[in-house]
């Protein structure tokens with residue numbers, strides 16, 4: 001078998017698994033959307049037909065607070081006014097400014 005045919009075999013067997021942003025409410029899956037780099041959780045929720053309430057859309061008011069169940073939604077170095085250390089410990093994220101890093105599961109309920 002030539003090197004070329006080995007590579008072709010690998011290519012045909014490789015499944016393309018795209019990252020997904022999933023939105024849950026407790027155990028219920030409300031919707032999911034393909035991960036789009038640079039989009040916020042609110043934008044992903046819109047793609048998934050899931051409504052996350054917003055107000056300021058700038059990380060100040062906390063209206064859009066959700067709970068990160070799985071995956072990464074990096075925090076800014078300086079926490080925005082809508083978050084504090086305790087909320088972060090409870091896995092809180094602000095959906096209006098939070099941008100996922102690949103696969104994430106989000107409970108649309110705030111952690112408290």
Ligand code: FES
Nearest residue numbers: 055057062064096
């Ligand atoms: S809408 Fe105000 S913090 Fe997100």
